[in-house]
Structures are given as C-alpha cells and as structure tokens.
Amino acid sequence: MADLKGLTVGLVGAGNIAHVHVAAWKALGARILVHSHAGADELAEGYGLEVAGSLDDLLAGVDFVDIVTPSATHHDVTLAAIKAGRDVICEKPLTLTAAASHELSTAAAAAGVRLYPAHVVRFFPAYKAAYDAVQAGRIGQVAVARFFRQASSPAGAGWYRDVARSGGVIMDLMVHDLDQARWICGEVMSVYAVQSPPTVDGISPVNVAAHVTLTHEGGAISHLRATWGATGTQFKSGFAIAGATGQLQYSSAEDTGYAEELQDGDSGGDLLIPANTLGESPYLTQLRELALALRGGPEPRVTAADGAAAVYLAEAARASMETGRAIDMLSFDPAGVAR
Numbered sequence: 001m002a003d004l005k006g007l008t009v010g011l012v013g014a015g016n017i018a019h020v021h022v023a024a025w026k027a028l029g030a031r032i033l034v035h036s037h038a039g040a041d042e043l044a045e046g047y048g049l050e051v052a053g054s055l056d057d058l059l060a061g062v063d064f065v066d067i068v069t070p071s072a073t074h075h076d077v078t079l080a081a082i083k084a085g086r087d088v089i090c091e092k093p094l095t096l097t098a099a100a101s102h103e104l105s106t107a108a109a110a111a112g113v114r115l116y117p118a119h120v121v122r123f124f125p126a127y128k129a130a131y132d133a134v135q136a137g138r139i140g141q142v143a144v145a146r147f148f149r150q151a152s153s154p155a156g157a158g159w160y161r162d163v164a165r166s167g168g169v170i171m172d173l174m175v176h177d178l179d180q181a182r183w184i185c186g187e188v189m190s191v192y193a194v195q196s197p198p199t200v201d202g203i204s205p206v207n208v209a210a211h212v213t214l215t216h217e218g219g220a221i222s223h224l225r226a227t228w229g230a231t232g233t234q235f236k237s238g239f240a241i242a243g244a245t246g247q248l249q250y251s252s253a254e255d256t257g258y259a260e261e262l263q264d265g266d267s268g269g270d271l272l273i274p275a276n277t278l279g280e281s282p283y284l285t286q287l288r289e290l291a292l293a294l295r296g297g298p299e300p301r302v303t304a305a306d307g308a309a310a311v312y313l314a315e316a317a318r319a320s321m322e323t324g325r326a327i328d329m330l331s332f333d334p335a336g337v338a339r
Contacts, residue, residue, distance in 0.1 A: 004291055005029040010062030010086070012055065012077050013069035014039030017091060021068055022047050024284040028291065033062055036069075059084040064294050066287075067091060071172065072165040075100045078115065082107045087114045087294045089287070093175050094307035096167050098315050099335035101308035108304065116290045116300060117307025121176045121237075122183065123282040123289070126250040128301075130241055131184050133248055140244030142185050145222040147177035149237040153228035155206045168204045169195070171314045174212065174226035176237075178317075179302075179310040181214050181222040184241065190215040192326040193317035204228075212317045 007030045011018060014036035025032050026047065034040050035052040044051045052058035059065065059080065064087035067077050075095045081088045082104065094117040095101045108115040121127050134142060151173060159165040166172050170193070182188055195210040205228075212224040227233075238251035293300045315334045316327040 004288075004295075007031065007291065007295070008033060008062045009291075010035070010052070010058045010065040010081075011049075012036065012058065012065060012067045012081075013091075014043040015068065015070070018043060018068045020281070020283045021066055021287065022049065024281060024287045025066070027284055028288055030291070033058055055080060056084075059086055062086065064088065064291075070159055070165065071096055071167060072159070075104065078104050079107060082111050082113055082115070085111060085113060087116075089116050089118055089290050089294075090307075091118045092120075092179075092307065093117075093167060093171050093311050093314065094304065095311060096164075096171060097335060098308060098312040101304075101311045105304045105308055114294055115304040115307075116293065117302060117304065117310075118286060118290075119176065119179045119302045119307065119310065120282050120286050121180055122302050123286040125279070125282075127180055127184075127239070130239060130248045130250065134184050134241065134243070139241065139246035139248060141218065142216075142220040142241060142243045145181060145185050145220060145239065145241040146224075147180055147222065147237075147239045148225045148227075149173055149177055150225075150227040150229055150233060151235045152231055152233040153206050153208075155204055155208075155228055156231065161204045161206065163199055163202050163204050166204070167314060168199060168318070169208050169210050169226050169228050170212065170317050171311070173228065174210060174224055174317075175310050175314050177224045177226065177239075178212070178214075178313040179306060180239070181216075181224060182309060182313065183306070185214070185216045185218070185220045185222050187217040188214045188313055188329050189217055190326045190328055191313060191316040191320055191332075193320040195321050198321070210317070210321075212320075214313070 009025050009030045009032050011032055011034040032049045033052050034044055034049050035055055035058040040051050065081040067090040071093055074090050078088050078090050155161040193212040197205045207230055209227040214222045236253045241248040289300045316332050320327045
C-alpha cells in the first residue's frame, strides 16, 4: 500500500461520505485537516483530525483538497481551491451543469492545478474487470449493455428533492452508470430518457425510477435504470454487457461477484470468478490512485473530462425527459458549452 505520510489533505465537508474518505486517507497515512459548516468538530473528534476554522484557513494549510460537500456547492468550493492553487479531488457529480464543469476544467488548466472527480465505481473490481475485458476484445464488439442501480431514497428529507440542488435521481445516482456506460461502451451519440413519476415544479418524487437509453458511437445500445426506492430498499447495482462472442454479468445482490461467460474457442464457455469483491475498499483504491497522480504518478483512470462528460449526459437526459425526444449529442448545447 502506498504511504502518503507527510501529505496533508484538506477535507471539505463532514457528511456521510466524509467518513468513508477519512477512513481511506487514514489508511494511507495522510494528515487530514477538515472544514465544514456543520459536523467538523464531531468528525474530527471521532477520527482524531484537525479542524480548520474557515475554508481559507484550510486552503492555506494543505497540499490538496478533497471535496465531499452537497452537490450544489461543488462548483464554488472547487473554484475557491483552484484560485488558491490547490489540486482538487471532488465527489461526483463534478457540478450540476456542463457549463459549470467546463468552467472548472478551464480554470484548473489556467491555474496549472489538477482536478479529479471521485467516480468511485470505476474502482469497483467488477466494473474494472468488465472494462478490461471489453478493451481486450474478449466479448467482441459490444452490442447491448444494461446497467442498474437502486437505493433507499434520500429524498425524504434534506436537499435531495430539490432538483436544482441535487440534480434528481439521474444526476445523483445514475451519474455513476452514465460514466460506466461511456467508459465501457464508448462515446455517446444520443440520449433518450423517461422518469416515473415525473418531477413537478423542480421537486423530485421521494420514490422514483428513471430509465435512460444511450446510443454509442460504435453502434452499441445501453439501457440504464436508477431507482430511489422506499425506505429500507436494499442497495443493489449491476450490469449485463453482451458482445458478438460473449457477455459479462454482475449483480451486487449475488454472492458470486463478477461472472464472465465467453463463447469463443479458448474459453469453452467457462465461468470465471476473480477475487472476491469484499477486498480493499474501492474508495481506498480510488483515493490512493488519485493522490499518487497528484504527486506526479501516472494519470488516473478518471479525469476532469470524464466527470464533465457524465454531467453532460445527465443534462441531456433531463432535456430528453422535458421534451419527450431523443437528444442528439452532436448538437446538444445546454448553455453554450462546446462538446
């Protein structure tokens, strides 16, 4: 395991996801300075962290920033860090609009700092294995892919029901699979989306399901489903990816983990089950890779451009729901942002 002792991370935010990030940074040996409008003292006491009284104080005393605040604040906090000359890791979604993501990418490039979105699903073993298998041509050209993700709805309280602040179920939950579909199946040419029940006056239903169909540059079609279910709904995610010579399947609800079925002459249709997904935390894998990249290591598997692309697709999905039409990504321009 990489040792990041001597590195000071500025954690901005103290909500639920902050606990996962703190555990990873501590495992990596980093010093953590935390600032939040609420909860910083409790988080610091629980994990033995140091508290910064203001964002400016935090930015002055860290090597880089890890932003785990609510989605609507990502743009402003990230921009402040960039202006302070700090590299940034930011939880998904990078921002709530493609225009804001583009602004941050441009500002980071101008300031000579790096910006990485925390799309942690790229670091889950099953999804990385699927990506590697497709890249290696093990199932031939991808024809159809299905991705699903469900969770107990967070929209019963707090800011999640306000789509202007959360982006709704597509931006908050499906954004993971929008990123996966693009990563595994290729660039997206068109987006069609429906949601039931619909969003009314900018307020998301508490329990809601969204379905999105993507047409990819290479001809593949991917179907994505995201659900905010009733309280107590078990979190589940998975995929089925079919190509000319085989398919890849995974469901978090199954004990077998990642399954690969091939119909070529080499495999004989054998079932391959790699290492158990109950190994190292994907959040730890992710933050190690991003931190090493910030220290001059190899470019990580996810970049600011990937984070912006996922937001762009989520915006297109929302536009499709509003118009009832498929969105051509070659011409889609939500706010004067060049693709």
